[in-house]
Every structure is written in C-alpha cells, then in structure tokens.
Amino acid sequence: MNVSLTILEIAVILLGLTILLVDLWLPTQYRRLLGYTAAAGVVAILIGSFWMPVGEAEFAFGRMYIFDPLALYFKRFFLLAAAIVLVLTVDFSERLPSGISEYYALSLFALSGMMFAASANDFILVFVALELITITFYILTSFQRNRLTSLEAGIKYLILGALATGFTVYGIALIFGTANATSFSVIASKTADLAGNPLFLLGTLLVLVGVGFKIAAFPFQMWAPDVYQGAPAPTAAFLAVGSKAAGMVLLLRILFGVIPQITINWTALLMAVSGLTILYGNLCAIPQRSLKRLLGYSSIAHAGYMLLGIIAVNQAGSTAVLFYLVGYLFTVLAAFGVICVVMRITDSDDLSAFAGLHSRSPLLAAALGFSMVSLAGIPPLAGFFGKFLLLRALLEQGTASHYWLALVALIGVAMSLYYYLGIVRTVYWTKAQSNDPIITVAGPIRCVLYGCIAAMLYLGIFPNMIVNAAVRASLAFQL
Amino acid sequence: MIQDVLFYLFAFMTLLSAVLVVANPVSRNPVTSAMFLVLTILFMAGLFVQLHAFFLAAVQILVYAGAVIVLFLFVIMLLDLKEEQSRRIGKLGSVLGLVSVGVVFVLFNRALSGLPAKVPGATGQPSLEGLTAPLGHALFKQYLLPFEILSVLLLVAMVGVILLSKKDLR
Structure with a gap:
C-alpha cells in the first residue's frame, strides 16, 4: 500500500485541519497572522520534501498513485506557489469580510488537491483531485461576498466548471468502457489496440475538454477573464499559477505518458487550439483597463505558449513546459503581489490606479515592471528563456506546420509587447495624481517581491539548475 | 427476450421523461419539470438493475429521486419562478441546441459504427x-x-x- 509516499499531501491536509481548529481558540485580532503560520508550515513541508528519496517511479494504493521525479517537481512547485499566495493573503485579508482562517485552510486543501493531481496515475484519482481543486476554488472565488463582482465570478466559475466536469466524467466513462480500466499504466499498455477505437478517442477528447478548461485553452477559456477580475487577488494568483499547473501536469501525464501515439496523430488539432489560444488571449488583452482582467487574458495566451511544448511531443517539449511554469510562477505572483498591495490602498485594479507607481513605491513599480517584461518575454528574464526553450522544442520537429505555428507564437509575442510595455509606461512615465499616498509595503510582502524579482533574473541568466531538474522530471516519459 | 423488452422500455421512458423535463409542451411549471426528473431517475434505476448494479439502483432512487429532488423542490418553491413560466425558449437557442445535439449524435454514431460488435477485453461478466x-x-x-x-x-x-x-x- 505504501502510504508513506503520500506523506507530503498528508502533512498539507493536517496543516489545513490544524488551522481550522486553532481558529476556534484564537482571539480575532491574531487570526490574520495565522497566514504566516500556514506559509511557514508549507515552507517547512517544502524543505522536508528534499529528504524524500526519489529515483525510479514508485507506486502506492495499487497503481493509483505514482511518485516519480515529475510528481515531486510539481509538488514542490505547488508548495512554493501556495507559500507565496498565503503571504499575499495576509496582506489582502483586511478586505475579506469574514472567515480569514477558513480562507487559509481552504487554500491548503486546494494545494493538497493539486499535489494529488501531480501524482495521479488513474483517471479516478484525476477526477477526484480535479474536483477537490475546482470546488475549493468556487468558494475561494466568491469569498468577498460583500462585493457583487466576486459573487458573479464565483457563479460563472461554478456553472462553467460544472459543465467541464460533466465532460470529464463522460470522457472517463467512455475510456473505462473501451479500455476496461482506468489505470494509466494499464491503458498505456493497451494504446496500440485502442488508438483505432473511435469511442476511446472520443472519451479522451472529452477528458481533454475538462483539462483544457483548467488551463483555459481556447474554446474553453470563457471563464478566465471574468473570474480573474472578480476573484480576490490572492485567489486569482493561485488560480493562475496552481490551477493552471495542475492542468498542465495532467495534460503531460495523459498526452505524453498514456497516449503518446494518439497525441502525435492529433498534432493538427492541438496546433489549432494552441495557435487560437495565443491569438485570442493576446488580442483580447490589448484593450483591457483592469489589470486583473488583463492578466486573465494574458494567462490564456500563456496556456497557448505552453501547449507549444506539448505539440512538440518530445522530452525537450516537456522540459520546456516545466521550466516555463516555474518562470511563470514568479512572474505572475509578483504581479498579483503588487495588485494586492495597491488594491488595499486604492480599492481598484484599474490601470489608472497604477499611474506613477514609481514615485509612490519604487519596489512595487520595479516588481510590476520586471514581471511585465518577463511575461512579454524580453531577455534576460525568466519568461524569455522559457519561450526560447518552448520554440526550440517545437522547431526540433521541423515540419512546415511547426514553423508556421512558431510564427503565430512570435506574432502573439509581438502583440503582447504592446500591452505589457503599456503597463510599464503607466507605472514609470505617467504622472500620479497628487493626492495618491505613498504606499508602504509590509515586510513579508517586501521579501516575497524581492525574492520574485531575484528569481526572475536568476532563471533568465542561470537557468541551468531548474532546466536540469526539469530534464530529470521529463525522463518519466518514454517518447 | 424479456430482458430486451425491458431495456427498450426503460431506455425509451428515460429519454421521453428527460425530454419532458426541458421541453414540456403542456406545462411550463418548474415543479412539473422536477417531477419528470424523478421519473427519468426512476427509469434509469431500472437500467441499473438490468446491469446487475442493484446497490447503485437503490442509491439512485434513495439519494437522487429522494433527497436531491426534495432539495430541488425546496429551491423552486422558495424562489418565485413566475417569470420562468412565462419565458419562451428563443428561436436561436433552440436551433443552436438542436444543432449541437445533432453534432454529438453524429459523432457518437460515427464512433460506434466503426466498432466491432463486442468491445475487445470485455468479458461479458461485470468485474x-x-x-x-x-x-x-x-x-x-x-x-x-x-x-x-x-x-x-x-x-x-x-x-x-x-x-x-x-x-x-x-
């Protein structure tokens, strides 16, 4: 049974339960600070994960749960993201009407769902983990229930999410019906027979609809801008990083690990999805005035970029996706950190609220500036190297259609320069309104922002460490 | 023989009551729709019995036809749904709905027609x-x-x- 492999998830769930319980005895004024405790706990678990022995893939609970370098890579990714998001939440917590400890606990439960998703080796576990993530996010999205936009975002996410879940379950049922198994290992050994079975293909396609919803790929992206805009800023940050990465790890496990042959057959379909996702995200982001909404569209575009690595169907592609996600984590969390602080002061995420941020808080301006430049993919930051790896993996395949797709991606990047640099201009070269106060940044957030800026530079200039880790993790796929 | 007759009976009644849930030509009352949903669920439980999934059939009736529908009725009666009754389904909506149903139907038909009569690996006995x-x-x-x-x-x-x-x- 090998329960000890799931020790990281168990620790996270216990931490969440502890937070829920401690809340009962803690005086109200200290509850906000529970977030730092939770973040410290998550960091401790992250450090503890470096003592986990990892070599060959190990299995637990039958072959339902897999523990391999890929799973560990993503678990650490999720833990890091959650720790940063928890610190942001403490700063944001004054704006939440009630239940701040529950917010921390729910974030931890969502984290455990993501970690289970990273280790899923069975469609049943995929489904349960996805539900744990999504249902927790329905609640986290509508947490500011004194604001109409937050509730509206929650309802939209709930309805569209339920629809996507329906597709996933239907797909899993068809897969089970044709393969007579839900285990990835069993299905992978049967793919030669199943590749010609149209019902199996239909089932896989429906599952991909559900996962495509999670990463906000083109025909399933409708929810992203509304939810990002309406959700509390830390929730949006966690959605952008954690939920998307959970979708990516499932996509990699299914497309590369279970049905690589079918993935190659579907190259044209995936290319169309990726190209349209990139163009849609970037075109719609151009006229946006709300920074959170803009980041929602930009997250759609970035899902498209990451799909480039999946279309490559080689280990370089999977390495590139893994590296890109880490760069994206620091970049997006820095941006949302700035939004959290600014929204606390001005109660608005309209671009005008960020005008002249440089003169009000140089650190915030620098963090936002670095993050936008990195999202746009300008060297020497993390975003540039990630895009470089993705395109290189794509062009390794070397057919004409791959080159065309790379061209579409480059056009998307060129379009994105316009609005990302527009934000940089607003922050540095637009005059602040004279009555805007100087913004002071709390110590922990200050550390997080410095850390994110340092990480963006480090990943862009010395990418070796993470690339090596990503290469080791990608060995999980025999492509 | 009797198995086949029962299957077609249950399947037909499931589909018929499901259609009546969303498109009832006589009544636009949400409570009527909920009642047809009960019928759909009951006939589906019949299908489960034929698959030897007795426990699933019982749970289906207890949980869905019992608890969930009561919850539905609560919500319907608590919310005043007068507007819902007078609302007509738009032309565009019904056309789009029919088209998407048609596409799904064609997809399934194509998928199933390419299959051998028996799924490879299936043993006939439920596992x-x-x-x-x-x-x-x-x-x-x-x-x-x-x-x-x-x-x-x-x-x-x-x-x-x-x-x-x-x-x-x-």
Whole structure:
C-alpha cells in the first residue's frame, strides 16, 4: 500500500485541519497572522520534501498513485506557489469580510488537491483531485461576498466548471468502457489496440475538454477573464499559477505518458487550439483597463505558449513546459503581489490606479515592471528563456506546420509587447495624481517581491539548475 | 427476450421523461419539470438493475429521486419562478441546441459504427457484481485513496457552504 509516499499531501491536509481548529481558540485580532503560520508550515513541508528519496517511479494504493521525479517537481512547485499566495493573503485579508482562517485552510486543501493531481496515475484519482481543486476554488472565488463582482465570478466559475466536469466524467466513462480500466499504466499498455477505437478517442477528447478548461485553452477559456477580475487577488494568483499547473501536469501525464501515439496523430488539432489560444488571449488583452482582467487574458495566451511544448511531443517539449511554469510562477505572483498591495490602498485594479507607481513605491513599480517584461518575454528574464526553450522544442520537429505555428507564437509575442510595455509606461512615465499616498509595503510582502524579482533574473541568466531538474522530471516519459 | 423488452422500455421512458423535463409542451411549471426528473431517475434505476448494479439502483432512487429532488423542490418553491413560466425558449437557442445535439449524435454514431460488435477485453461478466459487499471491498481496497480524498472534499464543501451562507459578516 505504501502510504508513506503520500506523506507530503498528508502533512498539507493536517496543516489545513490544524488551522481550522486553532481558529476556534484564537482571539480575532491574531487570526490574520495565522497566514504566516500556514506559509511557514508549507515552507517547512517544502524543505522536508528534499529528504524524500526519489529515483525510479514508485507506486502506492495499487497503481493509483505514482511518485516519480515529475510528481515531486510539481509538488514542490505547488508548495512554493501556495507559500507565496498565503503571504499575499495576509496582506489582502483586511478586505475579506469574514472567515480569514477558513480562507487559509481552504487554500491548503486546494494545494493538497493539486499535489494529488501531480501524482495521479488513474483517471479516478484525476477526477477526484480535479474536483477537490475546482470546488475549493468556487468558494475561494466568491469569498468577498460583500462585493457583487466576486459573487458573479464565483457563479460563472461554478456553472462553467460544472459543465467541464460533466465532460470529464463522460470522457472517463467512455475510456473505462473501451479500455476496461482506468489505470494509466494499464491503458498505456493497451494504446496500440485502442488508438483505432473511435469511442476511446472520443472519451479522451472529452477528458481533454475538462483539462483544457483548467488551463483555459481556447474554446474553453470563457471563464478566465471574468473570474480573474472578480476573484480576490490572492485567489486569482493561485488560480493562475496552481490551477493552471495542475492542468498542465495532467495534460503531460495523459498526452505524453498514456497516449503518446494518439497525441502525435492529433498534432493538427492541438496546433489549432494552441495557435487560437495565443491569438485570442493576446488580442483580447490589448484593450483591457483592469489589470486583473488583463492578466486573465494574458494567462490564456500563456496556456497557448505552453501547449507549444506539448505539440512538440518530445522530452525537450516537456522540459520546456516545466521550466516555463516555474518562470511563470514568479512572474505572475509578483504581479498579483503588487495588485494586492495597491488594491488595499486604492480599492481598484484599474490601470489608472497604477499611474506613477514609481514615485509612490519604487519596489512595487520595479516588481510590476520586471514581471511585465518577463511575461512579454524580453531577455534576460525568466519568461524569455522559457519561450526560447518552448520554440526550440517545437522547431526540433521541423515540419512546415511547426514553423508556421512558431510564427503565430512570435506574432502573439509581438502583440503582447504592446500591452505589457503599456503597463510599464503607466507605472514609470505617467504622472500620479497628487493626492495618491505613498504606499508602504509590509515586510513579508517586501521579501516575497524581492525574492520574485531575484528569481526572475536568476532563471533568465542561470537557468541551468531548474532546466536540469526539469530534464530529470521529463525522463518519466518514454517518447 | 424479456430482458430486451425491458431495456427498450426503460431506455425509451428515460429519454421521453428527460425530454419532458426541458421541453414540456403542456406545462411550463418548474415543479412539473422536477417531477419528470424523478421519473427519468426512476427509469434509469431500472437500467441499473438490468446491469446487475442493484446497490447503485437503490442509491439512485434513495439519494437522487429522494433527497436531491426534495432539495430541488425546496429551491423552486422558495424562489418565485413566475417569470420562468412565462419565458419562451428563443428561436436561436433552440436551433443552436438542436444543432449541437445533432453534432454529438453524429459523432457518437460515427464512433460506434466503426466498432466491432463486442468491445475487445470485455468479458461479458461485470468485474464487480453490484451488491454492497464487493462494492465496499473495492471502495476500501482498490479505491481507498480517492475515497479518503473525497472526505477532504466534503469538508471543503461544508466549510464553504457555511461561509457563503452565514448571515452576519464578521
């Protein structure tokens, strides 16, 4: 049974339960600070994960749960993201009407769902983990229930999410019906027979609809801008990083690990999805005035970029996706950190609220500036190297259609320069309104922002460490 | 023979009542729709019985036809749905709906027509007889991990419902 492999998830769930319980005895004024405790706990678990022995893939609970370098890579990714998001939440917590400890606990439960998703080796576990993530996010999205936009975002996410879940379950049922198994290992050994079975293909396609919803790929992206805009800023940050990465790890496990042959057959379909996702995200982001909404569209575009690595169907592609996600984590969390602080002061995420941020808080301006430049993919930051790896993996395949797709991606990047640099201009070269106060940044957030800026530079200039880790993790796929 | 007759009867009645849930030509009353949903669920339970999934059939009736529908009726009666009754389905909506149903139908038809009559690997016998004992064994052995994760999920749902429906914002 090998329960000890799931020790990281168990620790996270216990931490969440502890937070829920401690809340009962803690005086109200200290509850906000529970977030730092939770973040410290998550960091401790992250450090503890470096003592986990990892070599060959190990299995637990039958072959339902897999523990391999890929799973560990993503678990650490999720833990890091959650720790940063928890610190942001403490700063944001004054704006939440009630239940701040529950917010921390729910974030931890969502984290455990993501970690289970990273280790899923069975469609049943995929489904349960996805539900744990999504249902927790329905609640986290509508947490500011004194604001109409937050509730509206929650309802939209709930309805569209339920629809996507329906597709996933239907797909899993068809897969089970044709393969007579839900285990990835069993299905992978049967793919030669199943590749010609149209019902199996239909089932896989429906599952991909559900996962495509999670990463906000083109025909399933409708929810992203509304939810990002309406959700509390830390929730949006966690959605952008954690939920998307959970979708990516499932996509990699299914497309590369279970049905690589079918993935190659579907190259044209995936290319169309990726190209349209990139163009849609970037075109719609151009006229946006709300920074959170803009980041929602930009997250759609970035899902498209990451799909480039999946279309490559080689280990370089999977390495590139893994590296890109880490760069994206620091970049997006820095941006949302700035939004959290600014929204606390001005109660608005309209671009005008960020005008002249440089003169009000140089650190915030620098963090936002670095993050936008990195999202746009300008060297020497993390975003540039990630895009470089993705395109290189794509062009390794070397057919004409791959080159065309790379061209579409480059056009998307060129379009994105316009609005990302527009934000940089607003922050540095637009005059602040004279009555805007100087913004002071709390110590922990200050550390997080410095850390994110340092990480963006480090990943862009010395990418070796993470690339090596990503290469080791990608060995999980025999492509 | 009798099995086939029963299958077609249950399947037809399931589909018919499902259609009547959403497109009832006589009544636009939401309560009537909910009642047809009960019928759909009952006939579906009949299909489960034919598949030897007795426990699933019983749970289907107890949980869905019982608890969930009562909840539906509560909500329908608490919310005043007068507007809903007078609302007509738009032309564009019905055309789009029919087209998408047609596309799904064609997809399935194409998928099924390419298949051999018998699914490869299927043994004819269900791998899990539908009584409670083997179900419990499967739940606590093979599917222990998802089962335990579901308990976290239920906790999340409970916490969430209380938070979102609590009256005073403290």
